[in-house]
Amino acid sequence: MNGAKSLDQLGVGVRARIAAIDWAALDDGDASRLRHFGFDEGVAVESLHAGPFGRDPLAIRVGRMTVAIRRAHARAVRVTTEAV
Amino acid sequence: MTPPPLIAVAGNPNAGKSALFNALTGARQKVGNYPGVTVERHVGKTILPGGRPVEVVDLPGAYGLDPTSPDEEVTRDVLLGKQAGERLPDALLIVVDASNLDNHLRFTLQLIDLGLPTVVALNMVDLAKRDGLELDAARLQKELGVPVIETVAVRKRGLDPLLAALDELLLSPRLVRAGEGPSHDPLLLQLRARDIAMAAIVSETPVRRLTHRLDGLFLHPVAGPVILAAILFVMFQAVFAWSAPPADALEALVTGLGTWIGGALPDGILRSLIIDGVFAGVGAVIVFLPQILILFLFILLLEGTGYMVRAAFLMDRLMSHAGLSGRAFIPLLSSFACAVPGIMATRTIADPKDRLTTILVAPLMTCSARLPVYTLIIGAFIPARTVGPGIGLQGLVMFALYLAGIIGALLAALVLRRTVVKGGGGAFMMELPKYQMPRLADVALGLWQRAMIFLKRAGGIILTTTVILWALASFPQAGPGQKQSDVSIAGHIADGIHTVVAPIGFNKDISLALLPAMAAREVAVAAIGTVYSLDAEDEGQLQTLEQRMAGRWSLATALAFLAWFVFAPQCISTIAVTRRETNGWKWPLFMVGYLFTLAYIAAGATYWTAVAFGLG
Numbered sequence: 001m002n003g004a005k006s007l008d009q010l011g012v013g014v015r016a017r018i019a020a021i022d023w024a025a026l027d028d029g030d031a032s033r034l035r036h037f038g039f040d041e042g043v044a045v046e047s048l049h050a051g052p053f054g055r056d057p058l059a060i061r062v063g064r065m066t067v068a069i070r071r072a073h074a075r076a077v078r079v080t081t082e083a084v
Numbered sequence: 085m086t087p088p089p090l091i092a093v094a095g096n097p098n099a100g101k102s103a104l105f106n107a108l109t110g111a112r113q114k115v116g117n118y119p120g121v122t123v124e125r126h127v128g129k130t131i132l133p134g135g136r137p138v139e140v141v142d143l144p145g146a147y148g149l150d151p152t153s154p155d156e157e158v159t160r161d162v163l164l165g166k167q168a169g170e171r172l173p174d175a176l177l178i179v180v181d182a183s184n185l186d187n188h189l190r191f192t193l194q195l196i197d198l199g200l201p202t203v204v205a206l207n208m209v210d211l212a213k214r215d216g217l218e219l220d221a222a223r224l225q226k227e228l229g230v231p232v233i234e235t236v237a238v239r240k241r242g243l244d245p246l247l248a249a250l251d252e253l254l255l256s257p258r259l260v261r262a263g264e265g266p267s268h269d270p271l272l273l274q275l276r277a278r279d280i281a282m283a284a285i286v287s288e289t290p291v292r293r294l295t296h297r298l299d300g301l302f303l304h305p306v307a308g309p310v311i312l313a314a315i316l317f318v319m320f321q322a323v324f325a326w327s328a329p330p331a332d333a334l335e336a337l338v339t340g341l342g343t344w345i346g347g348a349l350p351d352g353i354l355r356s357l358i359i360d361g362v363f364a365g366v367g368a369v370i371v372f373l374p375q376i377l378i379l380f381l382f383i384l385l386l387e388g389t390g391y392m393v394r395a396a397f398l399m400d401r402l403m404s405h406a407g408l409s410g411r412a413f414i415p416l417l418s419s420f421a422c423a424v425p426g427i428m429a430t431r432t433i434a435d436p437k438d439r440l441t442t443i444l445v446a447p448l449m450t451c452s453a454r455l456p457v458y459t460l461i462i463g464a465f466i467p468a469r470t471v472g473p474g475i476g477l478q479g480l481v482m483f484a485l486y487l488a489g490i491i492g493a494l495l496a497a498l499v500l501r502r503t504v505v506k507g508g509g510g511a512f513m514m515e516l517p518k519y520q521m522p523r524l525a526d527v528a529l530g531l532w533q534r535a536m537i538f539l540k541r542a543g544g545i546i547l548t549t550t551v552i553l554w555a556l557a558s559f560p561q562a563g564p565g566q567k568q569s570d571v572s573i574a575g576h577i578a579d580g581i582h583t584v585v586a587p588i589g590f591n592k593d594i595s596l597a598l599l600p601a602m603a604a605r606e607v608a609v610a611a612i613g614t615v616y617s618l619d620a621e622d623e624g625q626l627q628t629l630e631q632r633m634a635g636r637w638s639l640a641t642a643l644a645f646l647a648w649f650v651f652a653p654q655c656i657s658t659i660a661v662t663r664r665e666t667n668g669w670k671w672p673l674f675m676v677g678y679l680f681t682l683a684y685i686a687a688g689a690t691y692w693t694a695v696a697f698g699l700g
Contacts, residue, residue: 029152029434033513036147038187040274048296049303053401057410057512059303064184066295066516068397068410073513 005081008058008074010047016079018043025076034073038063045079088129088137089254090171092162094195095179096188097145098390098517100207102126104179104237105142106526108247115533123158123431125169132251133244140177141170149194154431163198175253176200177246182212182219182234183518185284189277192228201253202230205246209234211518216289224284238523295390295518302394312398315391319382320486321479323455327374334374338367353558356618361554364617366547366610372459373538376452379421380534381527388522392417393514400512406494407501409433409512412442416493419449420486421534423658426451427665434511441497441505443662444675447653448493450486453605457649458485460609464630465642481646488650492682504674549603550610557596557615568618569596588684589644589691589700591637601654608654640694647690651683 010016018041023031039062048066049059057070093108095101106113109128116125126142143162144155151157158167165172178195180188196202206221225232231249235242302308342363349355386392392414400410411433419426426446433439450458459482466478556574569575569592578596585595596615601608616632633642653659653676662672694700 030511030513032150033147033152033434035274036152037513037515038190038274040271049299049397050305051401052305052309052398055305057397057400059299059397059516063186065187066299068393068400068512068514068516070400070404070510070512072510 004078006075007045007047007060007077007079008071010045010079010081012047012050014081015044015046016081018045018077019080020078022076022078026073030073034069034077037067038065039077045077087171088139089174091138091140091175091177091250092143092173092200093140093177093179094143094159094163095145096147096181096184096191098515099145099179099181099184099188100237101145101179102142103523103526104177104205104207104235105140106523106529107237107240107243109140113529123155124428130247132254133248134251134255136251136254138250138254141173146191148191152434163195163200173200175250176202177250178202178204179207179237180204182206182209183215183217185219185224185281186278189280190273193273193276193280196228196230201256203246203249203253204228204230204232205235205237205242206232207235207237208518210236210239210241211520215293218286218288220284220286224280227280227283238520238526293518298519299394299516302391303397308394308398312395315386315395319379320483322382323375323378327378330374331371335367335371338363338370342367356558357551357554360558360614360617361551362547364610364613366543366550367613370539372452372456372606373535375455375459376421376538377531377535379452380531383418383421384527384530385522386417387414388520388527390517390519393516396512396514397516403494404510404512406497407438407505408442408445408497409435409438409510411512411514412438415442415446416449419446419451422451422453423447423449423655424661427658427661430665434513437501437505437507438511440666440671441500443665444500444505444671444678445493445496447655447658447675447679448489448496448651450489450650451605451655453655454485454649456606456609458482458646460612460630460633461642461646464633465637465639485646485650488647488686492651496678496682549600549607550614553600553607553611554614554618557618569593569615574615585687588648588688589638589641589695590648590687591641593633593636594641594645598654603656605649605652605654608649638700640691640700643694643699644687644691648683648687651679651686653679653683 004019007016007018018039020041021034021039026034043063046061047058048061051057055071057068058074059066059068060074093101093105105126105128109130112130113126113128116127123144128140128142129137130140131137141162143159146156146159148156149160149163151160161167162170162173163176176195176198178192180192192204204224206219206224209219212219221232221234231253233242233246233249235246302311342359345363346355346359349358383392386395395417396410396413398410399413403410403412412430415426415429415433418429423446426449427443430439430442430446433442462478462481466481469477471477471480553574556577557569557572559573560571562568562571569578574596575592577599578592581595581598582590582592585598590598593612593615597608597611600611612633613629616629637645659672659676662675663669666672
């Protein structure tokens with residue numbers, strides 16, 4: 001896949017679409033919370049802000065919501081910046 | 085008599101559920117607890133347009149019927165009729181954030197599938213419009229198959245049609261939808277939700293959202309932390325500066341009342357009980373109501389505006405070094421007001437070990453009950469002079485005490501995460517809701533509820549302990565040439581405690597205050613007030629409590645006493661809530677043990693250092 005990277009590598013202000021989520025890399029609770037926030041294949045995401053210390057956590061716009069997640073979890077989300 | 089119909093208000097967090105609940109029920113609400121858990125139960129009453137009285141219960145916000153926290157469990161159990169202490173609701177009011185349809189509709193669909201008579205409040209339509217979103221409520225109603233009413237809870241808009249719709253629901257015979265029942269396939273639900281949202285959105289104009297612009301400032305890598313520090317600084321300044329006039333007025337009122345009643349009563353036991361027990365004891369505590377309310381005002385505003393979550397975002401990384409998550413920031417900041425709601429707020433921390441650690445260190449945050457103790461000691465022993473432009477020495481000492489609590493908590497968390505609470509953790513996931521102007525009435529209501537809780541405490545626990553202490557301190561009565569605090573029963577108990585705490589510089593007065601202060605920290609002030617008030621009659625001189633203390637305590641002792649209160653877990657309510665939240669005695673006992681040990685060491689170290697510098 002061209003332009004595919006993990007969500008934590010997405011630059012601030014760049015829009016992308018979720019290509020795949022490695023649910024197996026997340027524990028059950030974390031996975032179900034991500035689902036509750038609307039993380040899913042095909043959903044539009046944008047990295048909005050990064051935390052002041054160590055650029056962690058990240059503020060991600062997912063659909064119409066903004067959620068904070070740590071880089072470690074963002075790593076499980078593959079995004080594509082193509083055809084957004 | 086059959087109870088009035090019960091309407092449950094449910095919805096996602098940040099949908100404006102509580103604002104709508106407040107708008108519907110006004111001040112006619114009760115805050116309680118569900119049995120066995122510390123999830124708060126907010127219930128209120130209202131009257132529907134047809135004249136029918138109904139009960140309304142505000143369920144904890146949830147993302148779905150598959151709970152990820154104790155709060156969400158209560159929501160699910162109430163809606164399935166399985167929650168102890170709650171009947172199955174007769175109707176359901178679902179609150180949906182108009183600008184977050186795709187996400188909120190998923191839970192809405194689950195809720196509708198439960199088959200209860202349902203109305204949907206399409207809330208915050210004004211903010212959706214501000215974000216360039218135009219919605220078709222009629223289309224949404226058609227897609228969902230239940231009445232949809234547009235509302236703006238904080239402006240009380242749409243309430244009448246909402247009540248009318250509820251009235252109609254309760255009038256018509258109960259309709260339970262036959263069919264598939266609750267659908268649990270998350271993928272299907274999500275797709276349905278997205279399709280319906282798409283259908284209901286008429287147009288979307290991209291605008292630069294206010295929230296986004298504000299976040300650009302508040303979450304800025306440099307400005308963000310600076311603003312957070314400034315807000316916290318202003319908050320603690322305000323607690324002391326703004327509270328002085330009302331506190332002085334309250335004190336004058338209490339003193340005036342005491343003098344007046346004292347003058348009207350004949351000299352004797354009853355007069356002593358009322359003046360030395362009730363007025364000197366409870367009065368000493370009541371005057372701190374303004375400080376506590378100002379602190380809660382800030383916390384309610386920070387929560388109501390949506391800033392509190394941003395603070396958690398900014399702090400997450402730093403707190404992760406102490407083995408905590410940014411989520412812990414909110415409970416810990418609340419613990420500055422009181423550890424009890426702080427510990428209860430840890431329920432939103434998903435990871436059990438993160439949560440346990442947060443609970444164990446929450447009592448280290450300087451709660452408002454310590455303020456009476458700190459303020460009294462600082463007022464008596466620290467000179468009111470400035471050490472720099474606008475910086476008072478007294479304020480600086482207070483700041484140091486707060487700081488000691490925070491550093492103590494972070495170090496304790498660090499050690500706990502590497503020893504008794506090992507493993508797990510590493511998660512921080514939370515929604516960053518839109519910024520909002522909180523409604524003044526909602527804030528006022530929250531403050532009112534806190535004030536009542538505080539006054540009930542003062543009237544209950546504090547009054548009881550003070551009166552018992554007064555009795556113990558009054559008998560047997562001192563003969564000529566004896567000091568009342570030496571001969572009384574309390575004096576003898578204090579002698580016992582004194583042998584343990586003498587090495588860390590505590591005198592007999594403190595020893596006497598420590599035991600009743602287990603009920604609540606501020607009782608220490610009430611206790612010292614009562615004892616000195618009894619003694620003062622022998623000394624025959626009128627002095628303020630601060631003057632009396634300054635004459636009897638050394639500076640080293642006073643500082644040691646302050647250090648003790650930074651750590652000592654002197655609060656039955658905190659111990660009780662910890663037992664409830666951790667389901668057993670193991671963790672509360674551990675907490676009491678490690679905190680008393682820290683308190684003893686800290687007070688001892690302070691005392692001997694001060695003595696070494698010639699302050700003994």
